[in-house]
Amino acid sequence: MKGTNNILLAGFGGQGILFAGKFLAYMGLLSGKNVSWLPSYGPEMRGGTANCSVIISDDPVGSPIVSRPDTLIVMNLPSLDKYEDAVVPGGKIFVDSTLITRKVRRTDVEVHYIPSTKLADENEMGTLANMIITGKMVKEVGGFELGDIDKTIDKIVSARRENLKTINRKAIDLGFSYAE
Amino acid sequence: MTEPVLMKGNEAIAEAAILAGCRHYLGYPITPQTEIAAYMAKRMPKVDGVFLQAESEIAAINMVIGVASTGRRVMTSSSSPGVSLKSEGISYLAGCDLPALIVNVQRGGPGLGGIQPSQSDYFQALKGGSHGDYRNIVLAPASVQEMAALTVKGFDLADKYRMVAMILADGTLGQMMEPVSISEPEAASTEKPWALTGTDCKRAPNIVNSLYLEPDALERTNIERFKKYALVEENEVMYEEYLMDDAELCLVSFGITSRIAKNAIVAAREMGIKAGMIRPITLWPFPKTALLAAADQCRAFISVELNMGQMIEDVELAIRCKKPVFLCNRTGGMIPTPEDVLAKIKEVNKIGGAQA
Amino acid sequence: MIVFQKPKSLTDVTLHYCPGCTHGIIHRLVAEAIDELGIQGKTIGVAPVGCAVRAYDYFDVDMAQAAHGRAPAVATGIKRADPSKIVFTYQGDGDLAAIGTAETVHSAARRENITVIFVNNAIYGMTGGQMAPTTLPGQITQTSPYGRDVAAVGYPMKVCELLQNVDGAAYLERVAVNNVKNVKAAKKAILKAFKNQVDGVGFSLIEVVSTCPTNWGLSPVKALGWLEENMLPYYPLGVYKDITAKEESK
Numbered sequence: 001m002k003g004t005n006n007i008l009l010a011g012f013g014g015q016g017i018l019f020a021g022k023f024l025a026y027m028g029l030l031s032g033k034n035v036s037w038l039p040s041y042g043p044e045m046r047g048g049t050a051n052c053s054v055i056i057s058d059d060p061v062g063s064p065i066v067s068r069p070d071t072l073i074v075m076n077l078p079s080l081d082k083y084e085d086a087v088v089p090g091g092k093i094f095v096d097s098t099l100i101t102r103k104v105r106r107t108d109v110e111v112h113y114i115p116s117t118k119l120a121d122e123n124e125m126g127t128l129a130n131m132i133i134t135g136k137m138v139k140e141v142g143g144f145e146l147g148d149i150d151k152t153i154d155k156i157v158s159a160r161r162e163n164l165k166t167i168n169r170k171a172i173d174l175g176f177s178y179a180e
Numbered sequence: 181m182t183e184p185v186l187m188k189g190n191e192a193i194a195e196a197a198i199l200a201g202c203r204h205y206l207g208y209p210i211t212p213q214t215e216i217a218a219y220m221a222k223r224m225p226k227v228d229g230v231f232l233q234a235e236s237e238i239a240a241i242n243m244v245i246g247v248a249s250t251g252r253r254v255m256t257s258s259s260s261p262g263v264s265l266k267s268e269g270i271s272y273l274a275g276c277d278l279p280a281l282i283v284n285v286q287r288g289g290p291g292l293g294g295i296q297p298s299q300s301d302y303f304q305a306l307k308g309g310s311h312g313d314y315r316n317i318v319l320a321p322a323s324v325q326e327m328a329a330l331t332v333k334g335f336d337l338a339d340k341y342r343m344v345a346m347i348l349a350d351g352t353l354g355q356m357m358e359p360v361s362i363s364e365p366e367a368a369s370t371e372k373p374w375a376l377t378g379t380d381c382k383r384a385p386n387i388v389n390s391l392y393l394e395p396d397a398l399e400r401t402n403i404e405r406f407k408k409y410a411l412v413e414e415n416e417v418m419y420e421e422y423l424m425d426d427a428e429l430c431l432v433s434f435g436i437t438s439r440i441a442k443n444a445i446v447a448a449r450e451m452g453i454k455a456g457m458i459r460p461i462t463l464w465p466f467p468k469t470a471l472l473a474a475a476d477q478c479r480a481f482i483s484v485e486l487n488m489g490q491m492i493e494d495v496e497l498a499i500r501c502k503k504p505v506f507l508c509n510r511t512g513g514m515i516p517t518p519e520d521v522l523a524k525i526k527e528v529n530k531i532g533g534a535q536a
Numbered sequence: 537m538i539v540f541q542k543p544k545s546l547t548d549v550t551l552h553y554c555p556g557c558t559h560g561i562i563h564r565l566v567a568e569a570i571d572e573l574g575i576q577g578k579t580i581g582v583a584p585v586g587c588a589v590r591a592y593d594y595f596d597v598d599m600a601q602a603a604h605g606r607a608p609a610v611a612t613g614i615k616r617a618d619p620s621k622i623v624f625t626y627q628g629d630g631d632l633a634a635i636g637t638a639e640t641v642h643s644a645a646r647r648e649n650i651t652v653i654f655v656n657n658a659i660y661g662m663t664g665g666q667m668a669p670t671t672l673p674g675q676i677t678q679t680s681p682y683g684r685d686v687a688a689v690g691y692p693m694k695v696c697e698l699l700q701n702v703d704g705a706a707y708l709e710r711v712a713v714n715n716v717k718n719v720k721a722a723k724k725a726i727l728k729a730f731k732n733q734v735d736g737v738g739f740s741l742i743e744v745v746s747t748c749p750t751n752w753g754l755s756p757v758k759a760l761g762w763l764e765e766n767m768l769p770y771y772p773l774g775v776y777k778d779i780t781a782k783e784e785s786k
Contacts, residue, residue, distance in 0.1 A: 246613020
């Protein structure tokens with residue numbers, strides 16, 4: 001990644017949107033970038049909408065609020081409806097095509113459809129659709145070393161939960177190598 | 181400095197407080213500052229400290245008064261409606277000349293308001309949110325790193341001047357994560373001969389008190405206390421100047437909005453508009469001198485804030501109304517985009533203001 | 537031979553209380569308890585808002601002066617900061633049972649290891665005789681000029697009875713200082729309330745049924761009689777809770 005990446009992740013509460021954002025922010029930090037992570041917060045702890053702004057930049061981060069993302073990850077339809085038009089021309093949209101059946105209407109953006117929820121189910125990765133779609137995003141946006149992924153997982157998953165590390169790594173790999 | 185880690189602003193405040201030697205936290209849950217209480221609940225028992233969830237904000241601030249009376253570093257935190265409840269205690273802290281750190285992670289108001297970020301407690305923090313003649317030192321961090329650094333600074337200033345230091349943050353800064361390095365500050369030891377430690381039957385009793393029934397005694401006490409405030413104004417002003425060398429338009433903004441303003445200033449300069457910013461880091465003492473100096477250089481000022489226009493009054497006072505001051509604001513938990521601020525810069529640039 | 541002596545834990549400052557007011561006796565009992573336990577040098581008191589607001593001038597120990605009703609919270613802060621100190625509050629009925637009810641109940645619930653001296657004289661004294669949470673039904677005060685009408689303003693607060701049901705409360709006793717026998721019992725209770733703290737027993741509150749001759753509009757002697765005839769039937773004396781007694785009987 002060169003310059004600045006303004007990433008917005010959105011979906012339902014409980015889909016791991018904030019965790020995926022944290023993964024990206026930490027990966028940026030570990031590769032020497034300036035980063036910020038800002039969650040939406042509200043009274044709904046589960047099932048409400050969740051979104052999260054992540055900025056990864058060569059420059060110090062100004063506003064941490066991503067209102068015009070160049071990278072959008074959406075994991076439910078309301079999020080696509082809400083943020084599709086906010087993406088900058090030439091930006092990238094990553095759609096969980098298991099949960100969102102409509103297509104992106106914009107023609108000036110690059111779109112990737114990943115059935116990440118279905119892939120998670122098929123591969124017994126339960127709730128890790130977030131990491132599958134994030135893996136795909138990391139691949140398409142580029143700029144990271146594969147080693148960064150391992151370092152990041154080491155950092156954000158507790159050392160006491162080795163099995164979680166393995167499965168998170170597998171989920172990211174699955175998305176990373178997913179061919180549309 | 182330690183290796184940077186990603187931390188929420190709220191957590192950075194809590195960890196920095198512990199490193200600054202604070203071993204007593206008394207609080208009450210309220211969004212969006214609850215992570216401070218949660219972090220303290222986890223950490224304090226591990227450092228032989230005290231975490232206590234009080235029955236109310238009122239009880240919490242009075243427990244703070246109790247701990248502060250013994251001379252120990254102490255803090256509480258809350259969000260806007262909770263700080264209103266603490267206001268009585270803040271006046272007592274001032275009247276008793278007790279040091280304490282109070283954190284306000286602001287949300288929209290008035291009333292129960294909302295839970296999204298705001299800067300609408302500016303008046304409350306600076307203009308006597310409680311009764312009586314008093315001041316609080318008010319620190320306005322603009323990043324997670326500053327949340328930590330100003331927490332440490334706040335404890336030092338509170339001890340040095342025996343007064344309340346308040347961190348005036350907002351929901352965004354509390355909730356966002358950024359890399360932060362927190363290292364143990366040098367121990368700032370302040371003698372506290374006034375503290376309640378028990379007389380040991382060796383000295384006259386110490387009394388922590390704000391009651392003066394004789395008006396001349398109360399007047400004398402207040403005048404003495406304001407000499408201390410004058411010293412704070414003389415010595416402790418902190419601000420950041422951003423691209424001010426050749427600036428013709430001066431934005432004034434603190435906390436989260438100052439970051440949005442920076443994006444807008446960069447964009448304005450790309451269009452050839454010479455904008456800059458003075459960012460108060462201490463809201464009290466307010467950077468009056470720097471602003472007044474900028475009034476000779478700039479054509480106009482723009483106060484960018486998350487309220488209906490509160491700091492703008494201090495900007496106008498500081499520059500003695502020499503130049504026009506415009507307001508760029510959102511309120512109720514809404515946050516302007518850099519584009520919104522840029523639009524205001526363009527508008528003000530066009531109408532010009534007075535010639536420099 | 538010395539037959540009468542001021543307790544060491546009282547200063548030489550002249551008390552400002554009205555003639556016949558029982559605060560003086562209660563101050564003395566508190567100071568005697570502190571002297572007898574040998575804890576003067578490590579005692580920290582918290583004065584209320586109310587007639588006893590200037591208690592910080594009278595007790596010869598470190599003192600804090602708290603906002604109205606907040607003394608138990610201030611005391612909590614002091615005790616948590618330095619558990620080796622003996623911390624007491626001295627509060628009136630408006631302070632403890634109206635504006636500070638939450639602080640009272642919750643410091644009891646936490647079994648905060650503090651000693652609370654609660655002076656109940658059924659009226660707001662310092663502000664000039666208004667209705668208190670403990671004003672008796674029918675009692676005339678400045679703000680109940682036709683007598684306390686329970687249908688309109690509710691019933692008096694019985695603090696010991698209320699706190700009896702709070703698990704955290706360790707020792708609750710109601711005493712009076714209207715005659716020598718009761719003063720002696722009050723002394724014993726106050727001493728125990730302080731000793732409990734030394735022993736780490738936890739929240740101990742002594743309610744002292746007291747007079748306010750000035751605002752009751754009675755002579756000091758008649759006020760003592762009024763207390764006996766009107767207050768004691770409504771506020772029966774005795775031990776309301778004592779967890780140390782249970783331990784002793786085991």
